[in-house]
Amino acid sequence: MTNREEEEAQYESFLSKVRRTVYVDELTPLASKSVVESAFSQFGTVKEVIFLPNYLGPKELPACVLVEMESEQKAKAVIETVSQFPFMVAGMPRPVRASAARPNMFSDRPKKPGRVIQFRWMDPSDPEFDKAQRVKRIVKKHSAEAAFMIRKQLEEAEELAKQQAETVTTHHKKFDLIDKLTVEGVAQKLAGRYNMKCGPSHR
């Protein structure tokens, strides 16, 4: 069965590709392919960058991207580094996250060799028919739950971002003030008035 062998070989090569690939999320949707490429080429050669489209989730979701490295080792190294040190791509301070890619992250994956899918239409008189209908409702409910969770998380993220923006502004003001003191010589003047020595610069 050469056909089967072919399928298997194809699937195997796909799996090795998956192992070489890093799944990166929490990425800004504004990042372009070249930005991602250059960011991860710091770790090794980037073979391919696939942006995962966000068709169904809320628009504000961070982008997800699959980065295929040249080898499995490199991919592992990337994951390790990125999870140990906050790694920022095209903006700060929110770092990206990296994890190993999984086969079902690829929309164009080949089919598992030798799998046979069966189905049956359930007879409405089937004792489990009601159960199945319930499952269907539950599936919908679950996806609604997930959507709600994501919403919540986004709100949290927004909140955090706001806080941080404030922190940055405060810090900036503080640094600005210090800058002014030293640059404009206010500190020296005051020191002179109080007859104190001030900092590194001596009159």
Place this chain on the structure above:
Amino acid sequence: MEEAAAGDEGLEFKWGKKRGVGGKKKDVQFYESFTFDGDEYSLYDSVLVGDANEPDSHQLFVAKIIKIWEHTNKRAKNPRQVKLLWFFRPSEISPHLLEGVSDVVAKELFLASGEGPGLANVNPLEAICGKCSVLCISKDKRNPQPTDEEIKSADFVFRRAFDVGSSKVLDTIDDKIAGVDVTLLFNRAGSKQEATAVQKIQEDINGNLDSLKPNGLLACGSVRETEDNSIESSDLRESSYGREERKEKSKSQLAEERSNKDSSVQKNTAHRKEHDACEASGSRGNHCDGKKAQENEVAKQSTKQKSLPAEARYSNTCEASGSRVNHSDSEKPQANDVRNPFTKQKSMPTGERYSKESNGLDDRPQKKQKLDGSVTVPNGRNTSILQNIGSDGKRDTDSFKRPRDISSDGRRDTDSFKRPRDKETRDEVSPEKPTLVKKKRDLGVSVSEGKDAKTATEKGLAKKPSFDGKLLKRAEDETLADDYERGYQVIEVKQKPDAPWEESMREAEKEERLILLQNLDPTYTSDEVQDIVYSALHEQSTARMIERTSVTISHTGEALVIFNSRQAAERAIKRLDKGCLLLSSGRPLVASFAKINPPGMPSPFCGHIKLQKTQMRRETRDTVSTSHGSQQNTLEYEMAMAWCLHGARSDHAFQTVIKRQLEVKKSLRINFKPKLP
């Protein structure tokens, strides 16, 4: 006037007559002719075209120009373009296709026909290497038969077509090829008579004044540029002229000789443009003159003509071609309305009159044949009409030069008759209508009636031809514009791409045939989903699995499925909703109309702080534009850690939810194998 000098390139280039505008934004100007590198090209001329891919190869392609235009939008890469209908050399057609094609003569080409790549395409105008003559030797009734001499002197001949769709050589040629009426692709209509006439004339010329030819060629070029639309009538006139000439050769030769001299002198001295202007103003003046003087003059003229038969007849013929100038002149304002409103008003109707009269002229020979014995009388009448057309009382003096000059042009037109002829056939349509009426008139008119008849026909016919012409033009332009929008690029036939998903999905959503399937096994592939839809719902579809990411529930597979129609999609949803499709992993399938995010700019990302310019220090500026790992003792690191915490918490929450969901699902597990009651 129309010649917009495009002197930005090394090679000489001039546009000829405009045809109309087209394109989405009216940014495409169509033309009927142009002058390029010293040669004048018109629509339906045969040209040699170099191979863009192999500029060194000496094998040039042969093609017919079927469209000429320019993008007025200057950003276009090749603003000047031509659409070329190809001829195939036998060597370009693979030998096995030529099997069974008998007696391929030397110089024979095959006209591309049918539909498919290789029929015609758009090329930059600059790709044209030169002109060539391609004669149609088909015995087709629609094809004016060429003479043996013509065939001998032609660069190529064709009589069969090669269907690019079916790759077959066809003995018959379709009525329309690439949207072009086939009569335009044959030899130019009237060429038979013309040819003989031309030969005769040529003989005359050669016999009388051999030195004239080169000069004449020059001048004819200049005139043709200005005239164009009128060529049709000029050709008609020409042919009639030629016929007349034959009959009255002995008489007209004298006059002709003179005229030739005249014209050659003028040509040598006068500058082209001045020349044009001269003619234009001359004819304009004549119009005015004519309008006023017409009425009193008719009688005079006719008597004059009677007394001077030879002269009159000659001027008659002269006038015929002379009127062409007027005509062309009057056509010009039609084309660029703004130019000269005064002339327009005056000359437009006259222009029409001319074209009509020219038709009248065309009829004349027939009539003459009937009335051959009394040549002078009808002739006189004809001249009187013609005089009205030319309507210059001073005809015998100063205006003499002009018509003669042009008459020689006319002849030269026929020398190189290839060019104008195509136009003739195309535009002939509009002036043709009046012919019948005119004929009646012509036949019924006597000398004294000349004036009345003229005005009557003028009134009766003034509107029609121009109207028809405009309609025709517009219709043509529309198709042109259409064609243009479609683009005539050479496109290689490639494997059908896996349709750009994004596009087809958006379209499907708009048409409500996009469905979201849920509760699939997450390991299914897009193809498998398609198969499921096909075998369970008996619908053709295109599916795409949604990638499982950190923000999707990992235990359920989702797929977007595009159905072929809304009905199919509705049916599928209904069936899956009311019924229950259980997959082998024990999952009942769930379907709903999908709502996808509208396309557009990505929303700004929260968590990336945009510092104002003043706040941005050098280091931060650098880090924003690049990617980097963060140092531990910075504020940035601190904030990054906050984000990591946020991420970890979200993940954890998500996992918890998923775990709980899985438990619920497990408790509701359905056996795939039906429990038989």
